[in-house]
Amino acid sequence: xxxxxxxxxxxxxxxxxxxxxxxxxxxxxxxxxxxxxxxxxxxxxxxxxxxxxxxxxxxxxxxxxxxxxxxxxxxxxxxxxxxxxxxxxxxxxxxxxxxxxxxxxxxxxxxxxxxxxxxxxxxxxxxxxxxxxxxxxxxxxxxxxxxxxxxxxxxxxxxxxxxxxxxxxxxxxxxxxxxxxxxxxxxxxxxxxxxxxxxxxxxxxxxxxxxxxxxxxxxxxxxxxxxxxxxxxxxxxxxxxxxxxxxxxxxxxxxxxxxxxxxxxxxxxxxxxxxxxxxxxxxxxxxxxxxxxxxxxxxxxxxxxxxxxxxxxxxxxxxxxxxxxxxxxxxxxxxxxxxxxxxxxxxxxxxxxxxxxxxxxxxxxxxxxxxxxxxxxxxxxxxxxxxxxxxxx
Ligand SMILES: *Cc1c(COP(=O)(O)O)cnc(C)c1O
Numbered sequence: 001x002x003x004x005x006x007x008x009x010x011x012x013x014x015x016x017x018x019x020x021x022x023x024x025x026x027x028x029x030x031x032x033x034x035x036x037x038x039x040x041x042x043x044x045x046x047x048x049x050x051x052x053x054x055x056x057x058x059x060x061x062x063x064x065x066x067x068x069x070x071x072x073x074x075x076x077x078x079x080x081x082x083x084x085x086x087x088x089x090x091x092x093x094x095x096x097x098x099x100x101x102x103x104x105x106x107x108x109x110x111x112x113x114x115x116x117x118x119x120x121x122x123x124x125x126x127x128x129x130x131x132x133x134x135x136x137x138x139x140x141x142x143x144x145x146x147x148x149x150x151x152x153x154x155x156x157x158x159x160x161x162x163x164x165x166x167x168x169x170x171x172x173x174x175x176x177x178x179x180x181x182x183x184x185x186x187x188x189x190x191x192x193x194x195x196x197x198x199x200x201x202x203x204x205x206x207x208x209x210x211x212x213x214x215x216x217x218x219x220x221x222x223x224x225x226x227x228x229x230x231x232x233x234x235x236x237x238x239x240x241x242x243x244x245x246x247x248x249x250x251x252x253x254x255x256x257x258x259x260x261x262x263x264x265x266x267x268x269x270x271x272x273x274x275x276x277x278x279x280x281x282x283x284x285x286x287x288x289x290x291x292x293x294x295x296x297x298x299x300x301x302x303x304x305x306x307x308x309x310x311x312x313x314x315x316x317x318x319x320x321x322x323x324x325x326x327x328x329x330x331x332x333x334x335x336x337x338x339x340x341x342x343x344x345x346x347x348x349x350x351x352x353x354x355x356x357x358x359x360x361x362x363x364x365x366x367x368x369x370x371x372x373x374x375x376x377x378x379x380x381x382x383x384x385x386x387x388x389x390x391x392x393x
Contacts, residue, residue: 012326013358016334017148017307018176019198019205020350022262026203029261030254037251045260046241046251052263056201056271057174057193057211058184065241066207066259067232068252071175071196074208075104077232078142078171078192081212082219085109087139090131090168092116092123092159096149096337097173101142108228110139119150119339120309122302125158132166139219140169140192145183146176148199149337151298151309151346153181160189169216175199178209179266179351180278180306191216197255200278200306202351203262206255262351278305280393281354285347286310288363288386292370292377297344306354308347309340313375318342321369329365356390 014021035042046065053064067077079101083089089110091102094117105112113135115127123143132138141163143154156172163170169191174183180200185193191213198205212220212234220227220234227233231249239246266274282305286296289310297309312318318335322345325331334346349358363382370377 011330013329013331013361014353015348015358015362016332017199017346017348018196018350020200020202020348021353022202022204022258023265023352025265026258026261026352029257030204032254032257034253037253038245038247042251042253042256043245045256049256049260049263050241052260052267053209053211055267056179056183056263057209058182059186059211059213061185061211061213063217063234063238063241064209064211066197066209066256067194067237068206068249068255069208069232070198070205071194071208072100073232074175074194074196074210075101075173076229077208077210077234078194079104079108079110080229080232081227081234082169082192082216082223083108083110083139084224086111088113088135088137090115090128090135090138090141092128092141092143092154094121094123094150094152094154095119095144095147097144097147097175101144101173105142120152120297122152122154123159125162128159129162132162132168138163138166138168140171142171142173144173146174146181146304146307148176148307148346150340151304151307153177153302153304155302156188156190164189169219176304176307176350179274180354181304182271182275185211185213197259197262199348200351200354201259201262201266202353203258204255206252207259209259266351277393278349278354280389281349281356281359282306282308284356284386284389285349285359285363287389288359288382291385292363292367292382297340306348306350308349309336309344310347311344312342313370316370316373316375318345321345321366321373324369325362325365328369329361331362331365333362356393359386359390
């Protein structure tokens with residue numbers, strides 16, 4: 001075997017659908033020496049993280065903490081701890097992550113009733129109500145707040161009200177929304193919410209913050225059998241994060257250092273300023289792309305600022321553009337998933353990556369590549385459109 005040299009990774013600007021760029025301070029936090037998972041100093045860090053997460057989630061929920069695993073572990077945690085086999089779960093499906101929730105719910109033994117919308121549209125609350133009215137008893141209603149596969153922001157208030165009116169729990173995927181747009185768990189009446197660290201929180205992938213309301217914990221207590229997943233069983237894990245501090249599994253120590261620092265940076269900037277930065281720079285990117293002659297996939301009132309889905313101009317080869325962005329400029333963006341494959345690009349401005357320089361660099365790079373490929377783009381138009389919007393920051 002040839003000798004493996006010291007690890008050296010190329011410099012990148014992560015502007016895809018995640019992972020996003022991580023602030024140097026977060027990487028530095030990870031370089032701290034390990035502590036034992038029951039060391040009083042680590043228990044203190046856990047308490048700080050729970051407080052920070054309550055603030056970012058906008059909740060007073062006692063059970064608010066990071067699960068070990070990526071966002072998908074948060075998703076499984078959300079379902080596996082409240083679903084009894086045979087329970088009815090209403091799941092909004094308008095993209096990959098709604099589909100994944102339906103799959104997870106089904107694996108838990110739920111009778112899944114999907115409410116679908118086109119990929120690029122929001123779920124219609126009236127369609128949810130039709131299902132709620134026709135079913136005897138619905139255990140939960142689940143939607144994705146920020147559909148990373150389509151760029152749609154799902155309005156939550158009406159669906160929350162309906163879920164509660166019919167006695168169901170309201171479950172929200174906030175993987176791409178948390179830290180990018182307001183996720184106000186208590187105000188929106190969300191019972192179960194989960195996220196991930198590598199989107200707008202801007203820590204490496206590896207933890208999945210979750211929060212459960214008292215109603216959700218009552219559902220956990222009311223399960224007819226043991227939670228089907230040993231690893232994600234909150235009835236045991238809450239012992240480690242709560243008073244007892246009983247060992248369940250070894251917490252990923254360094255990942256928790258990273259999360260603490262990433263949340264500290266968000267709260268130091270302030271939630272309102274963080275949301276405003278995403279709103280303005282997302283708008284700047286979108287204005288720039290439109291000035292270049294490109295079309296947004298999602299209409300403005302339900303369009304995410306932190307993840308822009310833009311249609312690929314006719315005749316332009318998807319993979320060739322993305323590969324030139326990466327090799328010539330070090331910029332990573334995402335392609336389309338499922339039915340949108342080859343039709344759209346997904347451009348993220350998440351957390352630490354959401355900065356004016358990245359907007360300008362990306363627009364300049366894309367304009368140059370498209371022009372080189374013979375697309376008719378007006379030189380400089382994108383940059384000046386974006387610059388105007390950025391001035392408001
Ligand atoms: C990324 C993502 C997930 C899955 O998170 P992983 O960290 O990839 O496991 C779930 N839901 C949404 C909306 C996402 O964007």
